[in-house]
Amino acid sequence: MVTYSGKAKDVIALNDKEVQINFRDSISAFDGVKKEELAEKGIINCLTSVKLFEILDKYGFKTHFISKISDSKLLCKKVTILPIEVVCRNISAGSFCKRYGFEEGIRFEQPLIEFFVKDDEHHDPLITESVAVQMKFITENEAILMEAITRAVNEVLIKIFDLISLQLVDFKLEFGRTTEGQLLLADEISADTMRLWEKKTGEKKDKDRYRQDLGDVIVHYKDILERLNSIQKLPDYKPLSTVQVIIKLRKSVLDPAGEVTFHSLSRKGFKRIESVRLGKSAEIAFNAVPSSVLQSEIEEISEKILSNPLIEDFELKIRHHSEKSEKEHFQEK
Numbered sequence: 001m002v003t004y005s006g007k008a009k010d011v012i013a014l015n016d017k018e019v020q021i022n023f024r025d026s027i028s029a030f031d032g033v034k035k036e037e038l039a040e041k042g043i044i045n046c047l048t049s050v051k052l053f054e055i056l057d058k059y060g061f062k063t064h065f066i067s068k069i070s071d072s073k074l075l076c077k078k079v080t081i082l083p084i085e086v087v088c089r090n091i092s093a094g095s096f097c098k099r100y101g102f103e104e105g106i107r108f109e110q111p112l113i114e115f116f117v118k119d120d121e122h123h124d125p126l127i128t129e130s131v132a133v134q135m136k137f138i139t140e141n142e143a144i145l146m147e148a149i150t151r152a153v154n155e156v157l158i159k160i161f162d163l164i165s166l167q168l169v170d171f172k173l174e175f176g177r178t179t180e181g182q183l184l185l186a187d188e189i190s191a192d193t194m195r196l197w198e199k200k201t202g203e204k205k206d207k208d209r210y211r212q213d214l215g216d217v218i219v220h221y222k223d224i225l226e227r228l229n230s231i232q233k234l235p236d237y238k239p240l241s242t243v244q245v246i247i248k249l250r251k252s253v254l255d256p257a258g259e260v261t262f263h264s265l266s267r268k269g270f271k272r273i274e275s276v277r278l279g280k281s282a283e284i285a286f287n288a289v290p291s292s293v294l295q296s297e298i299e300e301i302s303e304k305i306l307s308n309p310l311i312e313d314f315e316l317k318i319r320h321h322s323e324k325s326e327k328e329h330f331q332e333k
């Protein structure tokens with residue numbers, strides 16, 4: 001029995017922990033206004049997703065993918081799909097160009113991250129992280145992790161596609177939450193959910209072929225899959241997730257050093273200061289991609305080792321360093 005039928009996939013709940021996802025041959029654009037059936041599309045997108053989920057798994061990303069049931073059917077972990085799509089852009093294209101009147105093909109200095117609400121009726125509106133959190137679509141913790149994971153996925157995918165002469169323009173990720181609260185990469189990752197251009201010629205290889213009536217959609221989708229399957233050795237990638245742990249004295253605990261600082265500042269003429277509380281901070285760099293698992297480890301370290309739970313509490317700020325900023329990170333040392 002189909003539990004959920006989307007525009008291109010059906011989801012069947014198998015038990016409390018697992019679902020089966022069937023990829024159909026349907027393709028659609030502009031929130032389902034334009035739609036068609038394209039033979040083999042389901043199989044190609046399913047196999048492309050399998051390949052990319054397997055690659056991401058090897059780099060340590062946590063995904064919903066368990067195994068392949070057939071060429072168009074996947075066994076996946078059951079999750080609650082979060083109602084936010086995360087888009088990462090390396091080069092301007094699509095809705096970004098439309099929204100800001102920007103030319104297509106401009107490379108951004110740093111990848112851009114955008115959040116969109118999954119809501120076809122309102123054309124998947126752009127939303128800020130803070131509003132997404134305030135409206136309880138996602139928790140603050142999830143927002144931080146979703147952005148950090150997306151940045152790390154971007155770094156890996158850029159390398160993978162570069163190897164097969166494709167330029168990763170942009171892509172969209174969806175996340176799911178398990179009953180234990182773990183965040184997993186979900187949905188699919190395929191030529192439907194990313195923009196890929198031929199490195200040498202700039203030829204479009206992705207769903208824009210369908211959106212813009214460029215023809216040969218399946219020919220190009222198939223070519224992407226074949227190139228992915230031709231990869232012999234995965235590129236080296238050294239992930240670096242840094243966490244700043246801010247340790248503060250609990251509000252109810254007296255802070256004599258803070259008091260002394262407060263009085264000294266007052267004597268020096270800083271009259272607008274209401275109070276001063278001193279704390280400490282630790283920056284820890286992990287050689288791992290961001291995930292809920294890493295986050296739990298950091299929480300354990302913060303609670304058991306870095307802070308004294310009787311008198312202190314802590315706050316975490318997780319960041320993902322790109323390999324470029326990794327150099328800066330070690331230069332700072």
Ligand code: TMP
Pocket residue numbers: 087093094095096124170171172192193194195
């Ligand atoms: P956009 O430029 O239309 O906002 O799309 C950005 C990226 O997200 C692009 O790679 C295509 C992908 N995408 C989806 O996967 N699903 C969608 O519904 C939309 C609008 C975009």
Ligand code: ASP
Pocket residue numbers: 007027028029030031032033192207211
């Ligand atoms: N996936 C969306 C749709 O099917 C939009 C798009 O990809 O352009 O309408």
